[in-house]
Amino acid sequence: MKFDMDYIAHNNALTETNPYFKLFLTIILLIVTLAFDNLYFDVTVFVIMSIVILTIAKINYKSYLKFLSIPMAFLVITCIFLIFFFGKGDVIYETGILGIVVTTDSWHYGVYTFMRVLGCLPCLGFLALTTPIAKILNCLRTLKVPKILIEIALLMYNSIFIFLNEIDTMQKAQETRLGYHSYWSSFSSLGALVSIIFLRSLDKSETLQYSLDSRGYSGELPVYEPKKR
Structure with missing residues (x-):
């Protein structure tokens, strides 16, 4: 699961x-x-x-x-x-x-x-x-938490799950190639995984910046605001 x-x-x-x-x-x-x-x-x-x-x-x-x-x-x-x-x-x-x-x-x-x-x-x-994270960030916004901290939290939350998915995909690929069948191969696979994740993080950060710019990013990310009942 x-x-x-x-x-x-x-x-x-x-x-x-x-x-x-x-x-x-x-x-x-x-x-x-x-x-x-x-x-x-x-x-x-x-x-x-x-x-x-x-x-x-x-x-x-x-x-x-x-x-x-x-x-x-x-x-x-x-x-x-x-x-x-x-x-x-x-x-x-x-x-x-x-x-x-x-x-x-x-x-x-x-x-x-x-x-x-x-x-x-x-x-x-x-x-x-x-x-949900959207409701937590909205609570922080209404409590006058600085916007920069809310935006950093939102980007970090999004990035964490992206990289967890990347790690899961790469680990499964390594396992299908018997990357963890022995003690030394496990170390080698782990080292390769860490290095690839580092390079992927640089690539993803650049892609994220391009996607924000293409959507008219002006230095402030919108935060979910629930409808008033």
Whole structure:
């Protein structure tokens, strides 16, 4: 099942719920989760918001797990570095490799960072998976957020999905040519994929600029405005 966040945002049980309510609820939960230095509170927020996403918004659990997978991978890597390479204090574990140790402070940093981010992820997921990007940007516009930030967000959102589709297409092409059948071929294919994506990004940015100019772009992108009821 291919993950399509934009489709999910337009097709769930909370799509028509007031976007301002969802936006402010997300912001408040993020602030409270980051402000509280309590692991139990972080876990509680994660569980409650996950239940809301899965049962009230009725979003497929596979889609929700795919949404969490990429940030969770970065989170785990970051916390591993925090645990093994940062912090001072009493040594609680010695790896025996180049003097790398785990201290009380580094363990505290790693665990608390992991739990705080873990509590924030479903809050962001609640907004991203239940509210179309057009409505979010309209809320930001009415809240007097600078236009340049809204336009950058819109272009980034559009570009992310274009490149994800490009990556998916190229990975499938590499797999059909046995590009990942061994350890070394996987490294070679990954390196080729990264380099091609870099070149494609330059090409796509130039194409985007040409398309905007051909449509009379004057330095400001229009933002969706819903009809007043």
